[in-house]
Structures are given as structure tokens and as C-alpha cells.
Amino acid sequence: MHPVVRIMILHAFLYIYTNAAQVYTNTNYKNRLMKAVTSSLTLLIVVMFTISAYGLAEAQNREEAINTFNEGFVLYNEEGDNLAAIEKFKETIAIAEQVGSEADDIRDRAIGQIPRLAFMHAAQLVRARELENAIEAFENTIELAEEYGDDQILSRAQGNLPPLYLNLGNHHFREENNDRALEYYDRAIELRPNYVTAYYQKGLVHRRVGDLDSALENFDTSIELAREEGDEENVQRGQRAARDYMVYRASQAIEEENYNRALDLLNRASGYGESASMHYRFAEAYNYLERFSDALESAERALELEDGGRADQARIYFELGMAHKGLENESAACNAFENALFGDFQSPAQHEIEHELNCN
Secondary structure, three states, rough: HHHHHEEEEEEHHHHHHHHHHHHHHHOOOOHHHHHHHHHHHHHHHHHHHHHHHHHHHHHHHHHHHHHHHHHHHOOOOOOOHHHHHHHHHHHHHHHHHHOOHHHHHHHHHHHHHHHHHOOOOOOOHHOOHHHHHHHHHHHHHHHHHHHOOOHHHHHHHHHHHHHHHHHHHHHHOOOOOHHHHHHHHHHHHOOOOOOOOHHHHHHHHHHHOOHHHHHOOOOOHHHHHHHOOOOOHHHHHHHHHHHHHHHHHHHHHHHHOOOOHHHHHHHHHOOOOOOHHHHHHHHHHHOOOOOOHHHHHHHHHHHHHOOOOOHHHHHHHHHHHHHHHHOOOHHHHHHHHHHOOOOOHHHHHHHHHHHHHOOO
């Protein structure tokens, strides 16, 4: 029974008792008794009527809560309008709380629906590739899950945000919006500090804009985190990206005739593992510096690692020929230049064979 009703009944019995007590002390006993009884009965009737009316109103309010809940159910189950359904369930909660404990079951059912529907709405936006709207929807889901105490939905929504920020960063990366890409990668890392791929993507952005130190810093972080997780695939991916970028910068240094700078970059690149391209550039730089023994060793290692076609092999054979030539190994040089007669290196190799060496 509601506390208000209990108080009204108590007041009614106190009124009867008080009037009865007054009757016994009064000389006009009979008349007083009749008036007291009449007044008491009237009060009891009013109380009983109030109780009945209150109970009817309470039942009506519970029914209203049920009807509102059912409207919300129809909105998401039949019409697929999750946001409208959420508002209906919020309305259900408000009505149920006015009713009191008699509608707790309806309130609890409505509470259980809201975070789940918010998550479903956010997931629909992901499938529609509306990534920015999906991020906003998941952030709203997190707020609702915290408000209504749904730890499972809270965890799922929080787990979805970092990949969304990553995907949005990748979109801007493809559009060459480098600053926006970095912004979203940083947001992903804020939510998931050990996010290997986000650090790797940041490295790619810095590589694109020519920031060697920042690129290597992010590649190194991605490698370290991947190694901690036992993720060998991403370890190798980060190493390959860092090594190949420094080999590329070394090739630029060679074109600028800055051969010592090229060797410095190549030595740093070697810390990330070997590649045919790296050793080819070593051979090229060493030949320009007339360090022919080093060039010979690098060219031979490049050939061991090279798994490409004749064009890739031809450039290595040309540097091998130049190393042998510098070491005055004419026969070996001729053989190397013969193997270099292909593609872009056909003409310079032919020149070495016909005009620089006595090749038969």
C-alpha cells in the first residue's frame, strides 16, 4: 500500500477515536454519539473512496507505462526506428517512476532496451559507411550505457571507437589529407595506446611528407608493440616500411652525389633487416666512392636476395661489373656486364663491354 494511503487511514481512525472519547465525557451522550458515528463514517467513506480512486489511478498509470513500452517495441521491432524507440523507452521510465514500485518491472525492461538500441543504431551507421556519424552514435551509446549501467554494451561500444577512428584516418590518408589523417590516428591511439596499426599508419603519413625522424619513430613504436604482442606479421611490416623508406632516401642521396649520407642511411636501414634493394644501393654508393671490395660484397649479397625478374637482376649485375672493373678483374667484369644487357642497363653495359674492357 502506498505511504499516502496508510497516512489517510491512520488519520481516519484517530478521528474516530477522538470523537468517541469526547462522547464519554459529554452529558448529551446520545446525540453526541450519533454525530460522532456519522462524522466518522463519512470520513471512512471519503478515505475508502480515495483509496479506490488512488488504486484505479495507479493501475491506469501502470497500464500507460505498459502501453508506452509496447509503442517503443513496435518502433524498433517493426519499423526499425531505433532512435524513436529509445525516446519511447525513456518516456516509459519516467511514467514508471511516477507510479512507484508497482511498475519497477516495466521500468527495468525499458532500461534494458535503451543502450542495446543505441548500439544497434551506431552499428547500422558503420555498415552504411557513415563513419563520422557512427563515431558520434557510439559516443552516445557509451553515455547511455554508463547512465543505465549496461557494462556489456559499454565495453562493446568503447571497443568499436578506435577502429572507426583508424578507418576515418585511412580515408583521409587516401585523400592525401595528411593533417586530418594524423588527427584521427591520434584519437585512435588515445583510446587504445597499444594500437599497432595506428602507429604504423602515422609512420606512413610522415613518410609521405618527408619527415624521416617522425616516420621512423612511429614505425619503431609499431614494431615494439607488435613484438610485445607476439605479432610477427606486423613486426615485419613495420621493419619493411622503415627499411625501404631509408633505402629510398639513400637512393635520393646518391642522385645528389651525397654518397656518405647514402651510406649512413643504408647502415640505419640494415638495422631493420636485409633486402636486395638495400644491398644494391650499398654497391652503388661503394662504387662511386671507389670502395670496390665493399661494392663487390654488397652486389653479390644483393644477387643472393633478389627474387625479381631480369630487370632487377640487370642493375645488380651492372654494379657487380663496375666493382670487378675497379678491382681489375676484367674477365669477371665482362661476365657481369653480359648479364646486365637488359632494359635500362643494356646501353651502359654494352658501352663497358665494347669501349672500356677487352671483352671477347
